[in-house]
Amino acid sequence: MTTFLTILAAIGVAWALAYNKANGLAWSLGLAAGAAWLTWATGTPLYILTTVWIAVGVFAALSIVKPLRRMIVTGPIFSLYKRILPQISQTEQEALDAGSIWWDADLFTGDPDWAKLLAYPEARLSAEEKAFIDGPVEELCGMLDEWDITHNRMDLPPEAWKFIREKGFLGIIIPKSYGGLGFSAYAHTEIVTKISTRSGTAAVTVMVPNSLGPAELLIHYGTEEQKNHYLPRLAKGLEIPCFALTNPEAGSDAGAIPDFGIVCKGMHEGREVLGVRLTWEKRYITLGPVATILGMAFKLFDPDKLLGGKEEVGITLALIPTTHKGVNIGRRHIPLAAAFMNGPNWGKDVFIPMQWIIGGEAQIGKGWRMLVECLAAGRSISLPSMSMAAGKLGSRATGAYSRVRAQFKTPIGRFEGVEEALARIGGNTYMMDATRRLTMTALDSGEKPSVISAICKYHMTERMRSIVNDAMDIHGGKGIMMGPNNYLGHAYGNVPIAITVEGANILTRSLIIFGQGAIRCHPFVLKEIAAAGANDLGAFDTALWGHMCFTISNAARSLWLGIFGGQGLSVPGGPDTRRYLQMMTRFSSAFALLSDVSMFVIGGSLKRREKISGRLGDILSLLYITSATIKRFHDEGRQKDDLPLLTWAMYDSFFKLQVAMDGVIDNFPNRFVAACLRVLAFPKGLTLNAPYDKCGAKVAAILLTPGAARDRLTAGAYIPRDENDVIGRLEFAMEATIKADPIEAKVRQALKGGKLPQKTLAERRASAVAQGIITQDEHDHLMYTDRLRREVIKVDDHEHDLSRGAKAQEEPWQQAEARKKAVAASM
Ligand SMILES: Cc1cc2nc3c(=O)[nH]c(=O)nc-3n(C[C@H](O)[C@H](O)[C@H](O)COP(=O)(O)OP(=O)(O)OC[C@H]3O[C@@H](n4cnc5c(N)ncnc54)[C@H](O)[C@@H]3O)c2cc1C
Numbered sequence: 108m109t110t111f112l113t114i115l116a117a118i119g120v121a122w123a124l125a126y127n128k129a130n131g132l133a134w135s136l137g138l139a140a141g142a143a144w145l146t147w148a149t150g151t152p153l154y155i156l157t158t159v160w161i162a163v164g165v166f167a168a169l170s171i172v173k174p175l176r177r178m179i180v181t182g183p184i185f186s187l188y189k190r191i192l193p194q195i196s197q198t199e200q201e202a203l204d205a206g207s208i209w210w211d212a213d214l215f216t217g218d219p220d221w222a223k224l225l226a227y228p229e230a231r232l233s234a235e236e237k238a239f240i241d242g243p244v245e246e247l248c249g250m251l252d253e254w255d256i257t258h259n260r261m262d263l264p265p266e267a268w269k270f271i272r273e274k275g276f277l278g279i280i281i282p283k284s285y286g287g288l289g290f291s292a293y294a295h296t297e298i299v300t301k302i303s304t305r306s307g308t309a310a311v312t313v314m315v316p317n318s319l320g321p322a323e324l325l326i327h328y329g330t331e332e333q334k335n336h337y338l339p340r341l342a343k344g345l346e347i348p349c350f351a352l353t354n355p356e357a358g359s360d361a362g363a364i365p366d367f368g369i370v371c372k373g374m375h376e377g378r379e380v381l382g383v384r385l386t387w388e389k390r391y392i393t394l395g396p397v398a399t400i401l402g403m404a405f406k407l408f409d410p411d412k413l414l415g416g417k418e419e420v421g422i423t424l425a426l427i428p429t430t431h432k433g434v435n436i437g438r439r440h441i442p443l444a445a446a447f448m449n450g451p452n453w454g455k456d457v458f459i460p461m462q463w464i465i466g467g468e469a470q471i472g473k474g475w476r477m478l479v480e481c482l483a484a485g486r487s488i489s490l491p492s493m494s495m496a497a498g499k500l501g502s503r504a505t506g507a508y509s510r511v512r513a514q515f516k517t518p519i520g521r522f523e524g525v526e527e528a529l530a531r532i533g534g535n536t537y538m539m540d541a542t543r544r545l546t547m548t549a550l551d552s553g554e555k556p557s558v559i560s561a562i563c564k565y566h567m568t569e570r571m572r573s574i575v576n577d578a579m580d581i582h583g584g585k586g587i588m589m590g591p592n593n594y595l596g597h598a599y600g601n602v603p604i605a606i607t608v609e610g611a612n613i614l615t616r617s618l619i620i621f622g623q624g625a626i627r628c629h630p631f632v633l634k635e636i637a638a639a640g641a642n643d644l645g646a647f648d649t650a651l652w653g654h655m656c657f658t659i660s661n662a663a664r665s666l667w668l669g670i671f672g673g674q675g676l677s678v679p680g681g682p683d684t685r686r687y688l689q690m691m692t693r694f695s696s697a698f699a700l701l702s703d704v705s706m707f708v709i710g711g712s713l714k715r716r717e718k719i720s721g722r723l724g725d726i727l728s729l730l731y732i733t734s735a736t737i738k739r740f741h742d743e744g745r746q747k748d749d750l751p752l753l754t755w756a757m758y759d760s761f762f763k764l765q766v767a768m769d770g771v772i773d774n775f776p777n778r779f780v781a782a783c784l785r786v787l788a789f790p791k792g793l794t795l796n797a798p799y800d801k802c803g804a805k806v807a808a809i810l811l812t813p814g815a816a817r818d819r820l821t822a823g824a825y826i827p828r829d830e831n832d833v834i835g836r837l838e839f840a841m842e843a844t845i846k847a848d849p850i851e852a853k854v855r856q857a858l859k860g861g862k863l864p865q866k867t868l869a870e871r872r873a874s875a876v877a878q879g880i881i882t883q884d885e886h887d888h889l890m891y892t893d894r895l896r897r898e899v900i901k902v903d904d905h906e907h908d909l910s911r912g913a914k915a916q917e918e919p920w921q922q923a924e925a926r927k928k929a930v931a932a933s934m
Pocket of ligand 1: 349357390449617717
């Protein structure tokens with residue numbers, strides 16, 4: 108019994124030391140105390156006592172006397188580490204170095220500081236930004252008809268183009284000092300989101316010049332001369348920009364573009380100047396067919412050493428007027444269901460002067476770093492905003508449609524199967540908006556969070572895919588038949604665009620999120636790599652021992668928190684979120700442990716084990732998304748009505764977290780380590796459930812009922828209060844249907860009681876009025892509701908030849924050419 112209690116006490120002490128990240132001295136004292144107890148309180152034989160004391164002494168010497176430890180332990184590890192550290196190419200290194208880390212780093216600690224999260228300022232609009240969104244953005248939305256744009260014109264209407272340029276939509280990010288709007292990142296997402304709820308084509312047209320492209324690059328790296336010339340012109344839409352990186356041979360692997368430039372002398376404006384002779388072939392370039400300036404990425408070589416440095420200079424960026432001799436702006440691509448301008452361009456041996464290189468000679472060869480740095484911020488704005496629009500419109504319209512559309516004499520939203528899909532739409536939208544807001548807080552406080560932006564890009568576009576698929580399923584044929592009455596089909600077509608651009612999703616999930624996160628956000632890995640790079644044994648020793656304590660602590664914490672589900676941890680916030688934060692601390696510890704063990708056991712080849720690193724990336728992402736969701740609930744004043752959305756989001760995420768962790772362990776290459784990890788991460792097994800059906804039903808009810816929770820969920824979507832508008836009409840129809848329900852119930856009741864004739868609906872209603880069962884006003888409301896309902900369920904039909912005869916007379920190309928000439932003439 109005494110022995111059992113002793114072992115238990117020893118385990119308890121060891122666990123407490125590990126849990127609290129004890130240092131070498133504390134461990135040594137603990138071990139010495141244990142050895143002393145063995146010596147004086149037990150009859151342990153002398154030879155065992157001697158061995159124990161020697162072991163304690165060696166441990167104490169190595170953990171406390173740093174020079175000794177460095178010589179005997181850390182030194183050999185350091186040599187091995189330097190040998191096995193995977194080779195990182197320059198482009199990979201630049202990608203790793205780009206941007207900053209933020210809340211993502213806290214999630215890697217295994218013990219995030221929730222008070223810090225809740226204290227981050229909430230993303231807000233200034234009065235000027237709000238006025239712009241309520242004014243010009245609303246007005247632009249009112250000018251857009253996606254069917255007309257994508258079917259009749261294959262372009263935006265000329266008045267929309269004019270409005271976009273004149274009102275400064277192409278200069279949202281350009282500082283006011285250069286004539287731009289100079290808006291915050293939050294305002295930027297609100298603008299793109301609202302436009303996207305109306306027209307994907309217009310949204311892409313606005314988002315691209317404000318995203319990774321000439322303006323962004325010039326703001327950060329341009330010479331004063333370039334900024335003063337181009338930024339005011341871009342802000343006012345006098346220049347239409349595009350940015351060309353992708354080559355047919357290099358898409359995802361953009362650092363491998365074969366487009367090249369040779370430094371040489373050539374003639375420019377009648378003088379011989381130093382410049383670059385460029386050869387390129389680009390495709391998929393958004394706004395390319397109408398651009399007046401072409402941003403271009405190419406590899407620069409200096410074989411004659413005219414710049415005085417290396418022969419292989421590196422990726423370089425330039426701005427080239429599209430009217431420049433030798434620039435070929437080709438024909439158009441058609442991007443699925445949208446009609447924004449997109450096409451190829453190419454040139455061979457085109458001479459450009461040095462001053463066209465973005466940032467001038469100072470930025471020569473630094474193009475890759477410039478691109479990834481800009482991507483670090485931009486990736487969290489454009490596609491996430493487009494996804495957000497799908498969520499908001501999907502929630503609003505699908506909820507309304509499910510209330511208005513009835514089958515089997517029941518609104519379809521009341522069927523459990525539909526309810527399930529509605530819950531996914533609502534829950535995902537709530538989480539996505541939370542993620543967007545938290546990320547905008549980071550951007551507006553000056554961060555360029557590269558890992559978070561990858562999380563946003565991947566998870567928001569994937570959730571967009573889920574929402575649009577669910578919305579399409581619920582709408583049935585109504586979502587399929589294209590025409591002015593279809594408000595979903597275009598979003599369905601836009602999904603793969605959002606999935607593919609700015610880092611295709613499979614690559615982003617499997618290579619970038621954890622790959623970059625593990626190095627950038629981990630409290631010790633980057634320090635170890637830097638120490639190896641600098642050949643600094645002292646720094647390596649400090650980082651390595653810190654790392655070991657960190658891993659041991661997370662193993663202890665993970666086990667303890669897993670047994671008790673995090674119960675008892677002190678967390679800030681109200682009772683509604685307490686359990687969630689406790690569980691998230693548990694998951695953060697387990698995640699830190701899994702990450703460390705994966706990096707230690709799998710090592711450099713983890714980069715190639717994309718299925719493992721993809722799952723680890725999912726865990727990190729879900730921790731970020733759940734953090735954002737809690738923060739949103741907190742910032743919005745802990746609205747009781749939103750509790751079903753919060754609960755659904757948390758259960759869904761925790762369940763997915765469990766699946767991802769389970770997947771890492773199940774597929775871990777070393778089965779013994781996997782078994783240990785399973786005990787530490789899931790001491791009580793897989794205990795978490797997906798959201799309960801009852802919770803899903805409450806989320807669906809939010810979508811099916813006009814009210815504050817539905818308004819909060821869909822705030823920022825363009826919902827015109829207009830019965831003649833396809834989305835506006837849905838709102839009227841929903842309200843009318845809800846008001847009609849009790850009136851119809853009276854008629855049904857009377858029919859059941861045999862008071863009304865079993866004839867046509869019209870005759871029954873007329874009889875109900877005549878008998879005073881319903882009033883004339885109520886009768887009129889039923890008729891009004893019928894009319895709206897018919898309008899809502901209506902789909903479009905077209906001429907047998909789909910009006911091809913009439914369309915042949917139109918020539919969208921001529922319009923595009925004319926507009927390009929007009930832009931060129933206005934320069
Ligand atoms: C509508 C549209 C607009 C665009 N606009 C522009 C623009 O304005 N400027 C510009 O320069 N480019 C633009 N692009 C190009 C876009 O950036 C590329 O399409 C994108 O980088 C993917 O390249 P890819 O299409 O060649 O696919 P590929 O690179 O061939 O990829 C195919 C698949 O392989 C996966 N994959 C690749 N490598 C890995 C890996 N290591 N691990 C796991 N999976 C991997 C990808 O995720 C993807 O699923 C646009 C593209 C589209 C469709």
